Amino acid sequence: MAEMLLQVRNLTTRFRTEAGWVTAVDDVSFDLAAGETLAIVGESGSGKSVTALSMLRLIPRPPGEITGGSVVFEGRDLCQATDAEMQAIRGNRIAMIFQEPMTSLNPSLTLGVQVGEPLVLHRGANWAAAFAKAGELLGRVRIPDAQARVRAYPHQMSGGQRQRAMIAMALACQPRLIIADEPTTALDVTVQAQILALLKELTRETGAALILITHDLGVVARYADRVAVMYGGRMVETASARDLYKHPLHPYTRGLLASIPRLDAPTGQKLRPIEGQPPDLARMPAGCAFQPRCQVAQPDCTATRPAMTEARPQHWKACFVDAA
Amino acid sequence: MAASSPGWLRRLFRDKKLGAIGLVIVLVFLFCGVFADWLAPFGMNQISPVNRLKPPSAQFWFGTDHLGRDMFSRVLYGARLSVIIGLSAASIATFISVTLGIVSGYFGGKVDMLVQRVVDAWMSFPELIILIAVVSVIGPGMPQIIGVLGLTFGIGGSRIIRGAVISVRENMYIHATQSMGAGTLRVLLRHILPNIMPPVLVLFSTRVGGVILVESGLSFLGLGVPPPAPTWGGMLSGAGRTYMYMAPWLALAPGLCLTAVVYGINVFGDALRDLLDPRMRGSR
Numbered sequence: 001m002a003e004m005l006l007q008v009r010n011l012t013t014r015f016r017t018e019a020g021w022v023t024a025v026d027d028v029s030f031d032l033a034a035g036e037t038l039a040i041v042g043e044s045g046s047g048k049s050v051t052a053l054s055m056l057r058l059i060p061r062p063p064g065e066i067t068g069g070s071v072v073f074e075g076r077d078l079c080q081a082t083d084a085e086m087q088a089i090r091g092n093r094i095a096m097i098f099q100e101p102m103t104s105l106n107p108s109l110t111l112g113v114q115v116g117e118p119l120v121l122h123r124g125a126n127w128a129a130a131f132a133k134a135g136e137l138l139g140r141v142r143i144p145d146a147q148a149r150v151r152a153y154p155h156q157m158s159g160g161q162r163q164r165a166m167i168a169m170a171l172a173c174q175p176r177l178i179i180a181d182e183p184t185t186a187l188d189v190t191v192q193a194q195i196l197a198l199l200k201e202l203t204r205e206t207g208a209a210l211i212l213i214t215h216d217l218g219v220v221a222r223y224a225d226r227v228a229v230m231y232g233g234r235m236v237e238t239a240s241a242r243d244l245y246k247h248p249l250h251p252y253t254r255g256l257l258a259s260i261p262r263l264d265a266p267t268g269q270k271l272r273p274i275e276g277q278p279p280d281l282a283r284m285p286a287g288c289a290f291q292p293r294c295q296v297a298q299p300d301c302t303a304t305r306p307a308m309t310e311a312r313p314q315h316w317k318a319c320f321v322d323a324a
Numbered sequence: 325m326a327a328s329s330p331g332w333l334r335r336l337f338r339d340k341k342l343g344a345i346g347l348v349i350v351l352v353f354l355f356c357g358v359f360a361d362w363l364a365p366f367g368m369n370q371i372s373p374v375n376r377l378k379p380p381s382a383q384f385w386f387g388t389d390h391l392g393r394d395m396f397s398r399v400l401y402g403a404r405l406s407v408i409i410g411l412s413a414a415s416i417a418t419f420i421s422v423t424l425g426i427v428s429g430y431f432g433g434k435v436d437m438l439v440q441r442v443v444d445a446w447m448s449f450p451e452l453i454i455l456i457a458v459v460s461v462i463g464p465g466m467p468q469i470i471g472v473l474g475l476t477f478g479i480g481g482s483r484i485i486r487g488a489v490i491s492v493r494e495n496m497y498i499h500a501t502q503s504m505g506a507g508t509l510r511v512l513l514r515h516i517l518p519n520i521m522p523p524v525l526v527l528f529s530t531r532v533g534g535v536i537l538v539e540s541g542l543s544f545l546g547l548g549v550p551p552p553a554p555t556w557g558g559m560l561s562g563a564g565r566t567y568m569y570m571a572p573w574l575a576l577a578p579g580l581c582l583t584a585v586v587y588g589i590n591v592f593g594d595a596l597r598d599l600l601d602p603r604m605r606g607s608r
């Protein structure tokens with residue numbers, strides 16, 4: 001592929017904690033084409049959210065620090081950009097949707113102010129125009145009676161509606177990239193599907209690329225073009241969604257897929273969990289991060305850290321063991 | 325938000341009877357202070373040698389002092405001085421508290437450390453000592469009283485605002501605003517300030533009462549606004565103390581007014597805090 005919208009190379013983010021320096025994102029690299037949907041999958045603490053926040057340089061400093069790598073977006077390295085340049089990009093070229101719709105909206109400001117604010121910040125719109133546009137945006141995310149809802153406060157809305165409002169806010173400046181950090185985790189299952197479908201539809205309409213951060217493999221299957229699996233702050237496998245489901249190569253991915261309960265499985269069959277605990281980021285095992293829990297680990301796995309290699313066309317894995 | 329809608333006023337009169345009484349006292353006090361010129365039957369320093377030390381009557385509602393000045397008029401003008409000093413010093417104090425509290429609470433780290441140690445140092449001085457020092461250097465007078473009271477109360481109150489800012493700062497919507505490209509100043513003024521308005525309003529209302537009380541204490545000691553300005557504290561210490569047995573109304577009039585006003589402000593402030601605190605909603 002020729003021109004990538006986003007190229008993340010060797011991104012590394014560390015946090016200072018009482019247990020010492022913790023590497024939350026460890027040498028992560030991936031590409032994203034314009035209009036593409038990439039799902040970043042992993043369990044809690046695998047570094048998904050920190051990867052997203054690092055790309056926008058929203059890691060709180062002092063405790064956090066981006067120690068290496070580059071995030072090239074539209075030909076410019078965001079890690080080298082000044083704070084003012086980053087402010088001009090956030091909400092304008094890249095927008096982010098957060099996990100908790102109940103707390104992501106300011107309780108003392110109306111929806112119109114919050115949805116319209118990116119336009120005032122980035123487009124120099126006056127507030128009257130921003131309010132009008134906010135009403136239009138709320139309509140596009142299918143909030144009923146949108147023009148009147150501009151004057152509503154977040155507490156007057158349900159969780160699903162608030163997440164719709166967050167999406168409207170993210171869409172305000174027609175960003176080229178939307179990062180959605182577990183956008184549906186806090187919502188009811190039925191609402192989840194609606195929100196994801198809406199997000200997918202709106203990104204398709206506007207041609208924006210989408211990074212969908214999730215721990216739900218079911219979400220990935222339906223909405224993502226490509227998948228990146230993270231474990232212990234590292235990327236362990238990337239492939240197209242279809243390829244990943246058909247031919248999972250990394251033992252961790254296989255474990256994840258095997259642990260999903262299936263409706264067509266024989267009654268009484270036990271769930272198959274991945275044994276053991278996710279690694280403590282302050283005390284990472286030597287070599288491969290997954291090696292202590294891995295059933296096919298070899299002596300090599302504890303000695304050196306596997307690099308990402310292209311095992312099949314457009315399918316990378318970080319594992320020494322040849323999967324059958 | 326709650327503070328700007330009439331809902332809180334209705335709840336005040338329904339759920340907080342004492343607070344409503346406080347509000348009425350505060351409003352009467354403000355009214356008297358603002359319209360003292362029209363309400364007072366005599367000038368504040370108008371002397372009437374034939375009517376010295378007269379007890380309260382139809383003509384002189386609160387009696388007269390040893391120079392024949394009408395106590396009712398003087399108490400009204402005293403209310404004006406208290407309003408001016410109370411509101412302006414409390415405004416300065418609240419401004420200082422909010423500025424220091426937001427800077428210290430939002431930026432945290434080394435900035436917070438530095439600001440809070442300065443606040444510690446300042447608060448370790450008794451405010452009366454600072455006031456006496458300032459007055460002895462530049463002499464008594466209203467502007468310096470307002471300035472020093474504003475500064476002292478302001479620095480102390482910054483702790484409350486800092487705490488509120490720290491709890492607001494950690495909210496997801498602040499991160500969300502930053503992710504939309506808002507700069508620091510916008511985050512502070514537009515997104516954090518409205519969310520700390522309840523403690524700010526309560527701080528302001530209680531500061532008004534506190535300032536009035538301290539100012540009266542200073543005037544009583546002769547360190548406040550110098551006579552013949554009719555301050556309540558000055559009236560208590562001057563004629564009030566000298567003629568306490570011959571003419572008790574000289575002490576009772578300003579004393580009772582001071583007590584009522586400070587009481588009113590405090591119960592109103594308490595009720596306001598309860599009404600604006602979401603955790604207290606529905607409780608009495």
